[in-house]
Amino acid sequence: xxxxxxxxxxxGEIFINGASCISPQPTFDNTAFLxxxxxHASNKIYAVxxxxxxxxxxxxxRRMSRIVKFGTTAGLMALKDSGIENPDVISTATGxxxxxxxxxxxxxxxxxxxxxxxxxxFIQSTHNTVSANIAIIxxxxxxxxxxxxxxxxxxxxxxxxxLMMQEGAKKILVGAYEEVGEFNxxxxxxxxxxxxxxxxxxxxFHYNNNGCILGEGAAFFVLENxxxxxxxxxxxxxxxxxxxxxxxxxxxxxxxxxxKQGIETSAVDVVLTGINGNKQSDNVLQNGIEEIFxxxxxxxxxxxxxxxxxxxxxxxxxxxxxxxxNSVPDVLVLKxxxxxxxxxxxxxxxxxxxxxxxxxxx
Amino acid sequence: xxxxxxxxxxxxxxxNNCTESWEALHSLRSxxxxxxxxPTIYADALPAGEIKLSxxxxxxxxxxxxxxxxxxxxxxxxxKEALRDxxxxxxxxxxxxxxxxxxxxxxxxxxxxxxxxxxKTDTQLTGVVHHDSGSITELxxxxxxxxxxxxxxxxxCSSSAxxxxxGARLIxxxxxxxxxxxxxxxxxxxxxxxxxALMILDNKPxxxxxxxxxGLNLGEGAGYVVLVSERVAKDLGKNLNIILSGYANxxxxxxxxxxxxxxxxxxxxxxxxxxxxxxxPSQINYINLHGTGTKNNDLAxxxxxxxxxxxxxxxxxxxxxxxxxxxxxxxxxxxxxxxSMEHSTIIPNLRFETQMKELNFAxxxxxxxxxxxxHMLSNSFGFGGNCSSLIFSKTSSI
Numbered sequence: 001x002x003x004x005x006x007x008x009x010x011x012g013e014i015f016i017n018g019a020s021c022i023s024p025q026p027t028f029d030n031t032a033f034l035x036x037x038x039x040h041a042s043n044k045i046y047a048v049x050x051x052x053x054x055x056x057x058x059x060x061x062r063r064m065s066r067i068v069k070f071g072t073t074a075g076l077m078a079l080k081d082s083g084i085e086n087p088d089v090i091s092t093a094t095g096x097x098x099x100x101x102x103x104x105x106x107x108x109x110x111x112x113x114x115x116x117x118x119x120x121x122f123i124q125s126t127h128n129t130v131s132a133n134i135a136i137i138x139x140x141x142x143x144x145x146x147x148x149x150x151x152x153x154x155x156x157x158x159x160x161x162x163l164m165m166q167e168g169a170k171k172i173l174v175g176a177y178e179e180v181g182e183f184n185x186x187x188x189x190x191x192x193x194x195x196x197x198x199x200x201x202x203x204x205f206h207y208n209n210n211g212c213i214l215g216e217g218a219a220f221f222v223l224e225n226x227x228x229x230x231x232x233x234x235x236x237x238x239x240x241x242x243x244x245x246x247x248x249x250x251x252x253x254x255x256x257x258x259x260k261q262g263i264e265t266s267a268v269d270v271v272l273t274g275i276n277g278n279k280q281s282d283n284v285l286q287n288g289i290e291e292i293f294x295x296x297x298x299x300x301x302x303x304x305x306x307x308x309x310x311x312x313x314x315x316x317x318x319x320x321x322x323x324x325x326n327s328v329p330d331v332l333v334l335k336x337x338x339x340x341x342x343x344x345x346x347x348x349x350x351x352x353x354x355x356x357x358x359x360x361x362x
Numbered sequence: 363x364x365x366x367x368x369x370x371x372x373x374x375x376x377x378n379n380c381t382e383s384w385e386a387l388h389s390l391r392s393x394x395x396x397x398x399x400x401p402t403i404y405a406d407a408l409p410a411g412e413i414k415l416s417x418x419x420x421x422x423x424x425x426x427x428x429x430x431x432x433x434x435x436x437x438x439x440x441x442k443e444a445l446r447d448x449x450x451x452x453x454x455x456x457x458x459x460x461x462x463x464x465x466x467x468x469x470x471x472x473x474x475x476x477x478x479x480x481x482k483t484d485t486q487l488t489g490v491v492h493h494d495s496g497s498i499t500e501l502x503x504x505x506x507x508x509x510x511x512x513x514x515x516x517x518x519c520s521s522s523a524x525x526x527x528x529g530a531r532l533i534x535x536x537x538x539x540x541x542x543x544x545x546x547x548x549x550x551x552x553x554x555x556x557x558x559a560l561m562i563l564d565n566k567p568x569x570x571x572x573x574x575x576x577g578l579n580l581g582e583g584a585g586y587v588v589l590v591s592e593r594v595a596k597d598l599g600k601n602l603n604i605i606l607s608g609y610a611n612x613x614x615x616x617x618x619x620x621x622x623x624x625x626x627x628x629x630x631x632x633x634x635x636x637x638x639x640x641x642x643p644s645q646i647n648y649i650n651l652h653g654t655g656t657k658n659n660d661l662a663x664x665x666x667x668x669x670x671x672x673x674x675x676x677x678x679x680x681x682x683x684x685x686x687x688x689x690x691x692x693x694x695x696x697x698x699x700x701x702s703m704e705h706s707t708i709i710p711n712l713r714f715e716t717q718m719k720e721l722n723f724a725x726x727x728x729x730x731x732x733x734x735x736x737h738m739l740s741n742s743f744g745f746g747g748n749c750s751s752l753i754f755s756k757t758s759s760i
Contacts, residue, residue, distance in 0.1 A: 007456040007510045007538065008510065008511045008532075008537050008538070009537075010537070090613070095494055095496060096494050097466070097494065097495065097516070102468075102552075103475070105552065105555070106471070106472055106475050107475075107479060109552075109555040109556075110472045110475070110552055110555055111472075111475055111476045111479045114402060114403045114404065114551055114554075116559065117555070118559065119556065119559035122556035122560070123560075123618050123619055123745070125556070126464065126618075126745050127464070127495065127518075128516060128517045128518055128744070128745070128746035131517075131746065132613065132618055132745070132746030132747050133618075135615040135746075135747060136615050136616065136617070136618070138615075139615050140613060140615055141613050141614070141615050141626065141630055142612065142613065143610075143611045143612065143613075144611060144612075144746075144747070145515060145517060145524055145611065146515065146517050146746075147514065147516070148494060148495040148496050148514045148516045149495075149496035149500075149512060149514045150494065150497070150500065152496070152511075152512065153496065156513045159513075159528075159532070159537070160528065163528070163531040163532065163534075164531075166531075166534075167531075183471075183478065183487075184490065184493070186478065186487060187487035187488070187490045187491070190486075190488075191488065191491075240511065242510075242512070244509065309496075
């Protein structure tokens, strides 16, 4: 593995040896890959939660907030999926943090005149609660990080994984989690950032009005530097950049990334884009992608999971599953080039945060 | 590959920059006192380390709008000082800003939220647009003119130690040349209420590492260092001679808000940092303790320290000057450690009276000057079992 001497551009071989995804779709069972798709008739969509009792004890299930439950469980699921009990690194991400508990604590105490209240909601409002919970449950004393940087949150964990691998870490758990918070929903609604209701998620790209659908979810992955029997796919490169002017398609950044990867853009079978229902930015993205990747299948994912800061983790899961199952579910496809998925580019955007992740089958 | 320290900047209750902070430390002047800026019912009950500048005054100093979150304002002041101190023209290098904080723009959110709960339909909710931790970092990166990479770490009270490690690793792996790394937190009612609910706040100025310690005082502040590659260090031609020689992040994996009785995570963080720097414990000249003043932290940390060090070197907690600045503390204390190294001076604990009965060592209680400081360890431990240690070392100049 090596960096490519470009700013924040990584090239190497990172094997995805375990995966889990809890999302607004029934995705928590990796044996099915979007065979069933859920329609949510709202501009905020919630995760379909699994039965937690296999992963968490009854007290934890009662006490934990939703995000802590589905975040922690997704982490434990990915570990179980990989057969690894105790990783060398746990690195997780959340853009907004633990909103529900933050808001409940605010309500309990600050908004009620700073009275004396139970610290439980405060404890569970801390960003690193999920990462810490996983460490406590599995007894993992290793490097443990939690990132929170909008559209670079999950990407920051990938750099962390790469950097730790350079120093000899072998088994790495990365993941991200996000929840819909009522207050943030209200603020986004007021700011006109969300689709007008009535709407439903599957039609995200077909409305003429602007705005996205707010989503949530958790996805975790076990990354290693070697292939194993249960390897999903390999991540061969990634890059992040801030695009100051989203009305321009950043063609140079993308071409430079591919040049550093030593791969032709024409080798990409599927481009999975982060379009979110905002017409103007979606058009810039889609047109740019059609131009560079004229012969690739183009696909999208935010109509399934909604828009949120760590939605790339959901896309990461989709890419891994496409390569493992050698299939591209119709529900993802925008333009079908009928190519077998062997090389997949995930190109996510969250406002001006852009990230590229290149995957190959094994 | 060595990662050099090319600059530093800080703001806290004891000073608005490095010079003022050092003056306060050197004259053993604490910044802990009555809360006068933040409107809170605890103003008289709970002393804290507050920066005695209004948001307007901070905004003027930061060159930002006064309606910006206080967290971003104080972050910008310290980060700008660090960058200025380094003399680096960031346009020449691949530059990142890796910050840390625990509650982002909560100071604004809590104001808007109170109105929102009163069901005032005309409440403008735009005050929450910088609620998230990453927004604060982004606002400051914009002021600094950094757009190659930004990230934020939020691992409670160890946050900014982890941002410095991340920055150092990004440089070592040649993904960036220059990283401004550290962290920030501002006072908020949310935080005061939370720590108060946990019953770990002292209602008097705190006495870290003392047998009769009774909790911590909250504080606010920011601290950043400018980390650079060897190549950039050479380019600068300033005979830089301090490196971030070792660091480690470990998890206690014991409890969300309490340290394990023997400080396992603390031990692993310190030994991990020593291993990376290839130093023996006996080579460490000073430890900047996490030393919050809570029963639990100081005991776990103390036991871990005496397990690592056969003979415990000079040590102290500077939280008796600043209060606990949470996500900023490792950044603030890294800057203090570097100032100590520069001035060959050890800053003592304040108000210390009685050695802890479980420990075979006590912190320094008076200023020690003209002491050779080649290697300094700085500890930061947080909720969620997050334990991090950093080692700064003098090296042959480049």
